[in-house]
Amino acid sequence: MLRLILCLSFFGFIGGAQAQDLYDLNKIVEVRITFNDSNWAHKLDSLKELGTKERLVAEVSVNGTIYKQVGVRYKGNSSYFNIRKSGSVKLPFNLEANYIDKDQTFEGGYETLKLSNVFRDPSYLREVLSYEIAGKYMPAPRANFAKVYVNGEYLGLYNNTESIDDKFLEDHFGNHKGTFVKCDPEWPLAEKSHCPKGDKASLMYLGDNPNCYMGLYEIKSKKGWSDLIQLTKTLNESPEDVDTILNIDHALWMLAFNSVLVNLDSYTGRLSHNYYIYRQPNGQFSTLVWDMNLSFGGFRFAGTDKSLSNEEMQTLSPFLHYKTQDPKRPLITNLFNNNLYRKVYLAHIRTILEENFVNGAYKERITAIQEVIAAEVEKEPHRLYPYEGFMENTEKTVMADRAEIIGISELMEARTTYLLNHSTMKDGGPDIKEVGHIIYGPTLAFNATIENTEKAWLAYRLNPEDAFSLLEMFDDSSHNDEMAGDNIWGATLDYQSGIQYYIIAEGEKSAQLSPTHASYEFHKVE
Numbered sequence: 069m070l071r072l073i074l075c076l077s078f079f080g081f082i083g084g085a086q087a088q089d090l091y092d093l094n095k096i097v098e099v100r101i102t103f104n105d106s107n108w109a110h111k112l113d114s115l116k117e118l119g120t121k122e123r124l125v126a127e128v129s130v131n132g133t134i135y136k137q138v139g140v141r142y143k144g145n146s147s148y149f150n151i152r153k154s155g156s157v158k159l160p161f162n163l164e165a166n167y168i169d170k171d172q173t174f175e176g177g178y179e180t181l182k183l184s185n186v187f188r189d190p191s192y193l194r195e196v197l198s199y200e201i202a203g204k205y206m207p208a209p210r211a212n213f214a215k216v217y218v219n220g221e222y223l224g225l226y227n228n229t230e231s232i233d234d235k236f237l238e239d240h241f242g243n244h245k246g247t248f249v250k251c252d253p254e255w256p257l258a259e260k261s262h263c264p265k266g267d268k269a270s271l272m273y274l275g276d277n278p279n280c281y282m283g284l285y286e287i288k289s290k291k292g293w294s295d296l297i298q299l300t301k302t303l304n305e306s307p308e309d310v311d312t313i314l315n316i317d318h319a320l321w322m323l324a325f326n327s328v329l330v331n332l333d334s335y336t337g338r339l340s341h342n343y344y345i346y347r348q349p350n351g352q353f354s355t356l357v358w359d360m361n362l363s364f365g366g367f368r369f370a371g372t373d374k375s376l377s378n379e380e381m382q383t384l385s386p387f388l389h390y391k392t393q394d395p396k397r398p399l400i401t402n403l404f405n406n407n408l409y410r411k412v413y414l415a416h417i418r419t420i421l422e423e424n425f426v427n428g429a430y431k432e433r434i435t436a437i438q439e440v441i442a443a444e445v446e447k448e449p450h451r452l453y454p455y456e457g458f459m460e461n462t463e464k465t466v467m468a469d470r471a472e473i474i475g476i477s478e479l480m481e482a483r484t485t486y487l488l489n490h491s492t493m494k495d496g497g498p499d500i501k502e503v504g505h506i507i508y509g510p511t512l513a514f515n516a517t518i519e520n521t522e523k524a525w526l527a528y529r530l531n532p533e534d535a536f537s538l539l540e541m542f543d544d545s546s547h548n549d550e551m552a553g554d555n556i557w558g559a560t561l562d563y564q565s566g567i568q569y570y571i572i573a574e575g576e577k578s579a580q581l582s583p584t585h586a587s588y589e590f591h592k593v594e
Contacts (some may be wrong), residue, residue, distance in 0.1 A: 075199055075568065075575075075592045089502040090130075090176045090228075091210035093196060094440060097228050099183065100129040101140060101161070108219070114193055115151070116142045128438075130174055130181070136480065139167025147187035147361070150469060154477045158224045158450040160185045161216070180231040181217055181487060186225070188468050190283065190457030191476060192438055192445060195227045198329060198360035200433065201424055205416070205588050206321040207240040208357055213441055224448045225441060232344050232356055233288075239576075241354070242533070246347040247292030253284045253341060255555065267418045269395040270340040273297075273304040274483035280515045291316075292347075299353055300398075315352040315535070316409060317587040319399060322355045328425075328487065330479060333359065333367035335399060336388065340360045365474040365576070371397075378465065378474050382482035386417055410524075411579035412572060414492050421425045425484040433478060434462050441511060475579035491577075496520070498573035501555075505569075505593055512563040513548035514571075516582065519554050522571040524557040527587065528569040567593040 072096045088095065103126045115122055123139030140146050143162040149161055163181040186192050195211050202208035208426065209230035216223045230236060237244035251269035260510040263280035266272040274280040278293035285296060300441065302313050310316070322343065326336040334357070368376040370388055389397040390404040400514050403411040424430050436460075445451070445458050458465040464475040487493060498521035506513045514526050524541035530580050541557040543549055549558025570586035572579055583589045 072390075074590050078557055085144040088172065090178060091212050091230055093200065093210075093437065095212065095214045096225075096441065096444060097212065097214040098129070098131055098217075099161070099163075099181065099214045099226075099228075100220075101138075102127045102129075102219055106222055107359075109157075112140070112142050112443040114458070115146060117362050125162060125168065127162055128165075133175060135165055135172060135174065135356065137168035137172075139164040140164055143182065144184070144187070147185055151187060152187060152381075155468075156450055156452060157221075158185045159228075160187075160226070160453060175237055175356060178231070179235060180233055182229045182231050184227040184229060184361060185452065186227055187361055187452065188366055188471060189461075190453040190466050191461035192225070192441060193462065193476065194363045194366060195229060195360040196437060197430065197433060197476075198331065198363040199229070199357075199419070201329070201430070202325055202357050202360075202421070205325070205355065205585055206318055206357070206421070207236075207588075209236065213444075213507060219293040221441070222449060224443045224450045227361070232358060237346055239346050241346065243349060246289065247287070247353075248289040248347075249292060249296055249345045250286040250288055251284075251341060251343050252286065253333070253346060258283055267523075268340040269343075270396055271300050271303055271399050272337070273300040273395060273398075274564075276301075288344075290508065295347055295353075296345075303402055304398050307398075307405065310402065311352075311535075313351060313353060315348075315354040315587075316403065317412070317536070318354045318356075320409060320413045321588070322357055322414050323400060323403075324413055324420060325357065327384070327388070328417055328420045328483070329363050330381045330384055330483065331360065331363040331367075332365075333355075333368055334372075335365060336397070338369035338371050340397070348533075350533055352468055352535050364476045365479045368498055378472075379482075380477070381474065382479060383486045386485075386487065386492075408572070408574055408579070411574055411577065413576040415584075417487060417576070418493060418497075418582075421484055421487060423584075425480050426488070426491070430480065434476065438462075456505055490553060495575070495579065497578040498575040498580045500573050500580050502570060503571050503582045503591065505591075507563055508548075510563050511548075512561045512567065514541070514559050514561070514569065515549060515556055516558075516571045516573070518556055518571075518573045518580075521557075521575050521580075524572040525572040525574065526559045527572060528561065529569055530564055530567055532566075532568065536570075538570075565593060569593070 126140045128135045128138040144160040147160050161183040165174045166179050184344045200212045211229040214228035215564045216226050234244040253268050264274045266274045269284050326334045344356040345353045347353045366383045389400045462476050499519045501517040503516045526539045529536045529537040539559050541559040543557045545552040548557040550556045568590045570590045571582040
């Protein structure tokens with residue numbers, strides 16, 4: 069077999085290279101906001117209360133570089149309204165460099181800075197650690213920390229999180245012209261008597277009237293309601309065809325991530341929100357994770373009014389909603405009803421566990437990040453939570469805003485054990501030993517040595533812009549796979565340089581992929 073070339077998604081790699089300075093987790097960004105208007109705080113509050121996108125203009129310094137006429141507004145829902153009610157000045161900000169000057173961007177070409185106030189995260193780590201883990205497996209924002217000043221007053225240490233916007237889409241998908249949807253309802257929800265009853269931004273099909281989706285979703289592109297409706301209709305009424313309009317693997321990675329990290333302030337939990345979808349030129353929507361401050365069990369509601377206990381979060385089923393065939397979560401129920409998709413989802417869970425939690429890597433990252441920010445947290449003048457909570461919440465439950473916030477390792481040590489001992493994970497599943505390809509004139513033969521598998525699949529695309537297609541592999545001596553029953557599986561295509569591919573080995577209960585980060589990473593034919 070030819071030597072394999074392992075590739076990261078091209079556009080994702082370029083985006084990461086450009087983003088090293090502003091979102092370097094080893095550095096703390098300094099942001100200074102200066103308003104000429106002494107009544108700036110009241111005006112920002114008024115704009116927030118009105119729900120308008122209008123902004124107040126300010127001069128902003130980022131790491132010493134001055135930007136004129138930047139548009140500033142408060143952002144967030146609970147992170148704004150709860151903290152404003154408490155009287156704290158540590159409120160979350162959204163800064164838009166091109167609010168007045170359409171050509172102005174922050175360092176690195178970024179148009180927007182999103183500064184979050186670590187609401188209900190005494191550890192300060194949930195957002196940055198979650199995004200760091202997610203970014204290994206799917207397109208995801210980067211995040212670090214920023215010291216934020218307003219008119220010379222130090223407000224405190226904030227999360228500095230990359231915005232999911234046109235630049236993000238260009239970096240990860242090579243374009244930004246497709247339908248782009250923010251899946252986060254307007255609160256409070258308004259009942260619409262003429263529409264079928266849905267459940268927030270859960271991708272339920274509510275008929276063909278765009279009005280039934282307005283207020284539940286926000287179209288960020290110039291148009292897109294018909295595309296969104298097409299997605300929901302296909303997912304709910306023709307799930308066997310959903311791969312024509314949805315990047316299945318991106319969705320499975322998001323769902324696996326939400327499950328492992330008990331990220332319930334998401335599509336998976338009660339509120340079914342905090343994600344984006346973007347339609348690429350190949351026709352497929354990709355799901356994009358967003359808003360991680362309540363990851364690692366910071367939000368305790370899985371789908372009912374009942375708050376989960378620590379033990380219930382530690383042992384939360386990876387098949388939440390699927391076991392009950394919940395029609396209010398079609399992205400889970402209808403994808404998992406497909407045997408192959410469900411097994412790939414379990415493979416992704418295993419990969420996330422083994423690469424971050426079984427080996428203790430997340431604890432090393434916690435220690436390293438704490439070393440970067442501990443001194444700043446300790447001297448912060450407007451901390452939302454005691455410094456002791458910052459030190460303790462990595463390991464044990466602490467209080468924040470009258471809510472119990474489980475310790476990160478307190479959650480993940482028990483959760484890792486639970487998931488590894490789940491009936492679908494204990495059998496070990498398929499084992500891919502070797503993967504490669506050989507060129508025979510006009511024919512390209514793919515081979516994979518796999519033990520303990522029932523089926524094998526070649527996922528391939530001819531061009532980077534294409535969606536991956538599935539081709540079944542065989543161990544029958546008729547598909548360039550040597551002898552029948554020798555655990556060498558084969559498939560053939562017409563030769564073309566640049567083909568990108570990965571292998572799926574499908575066992576009785578679970579699957580294995582090569583490379584394990586597929587489809588975000590893949591093998592390539594030169």
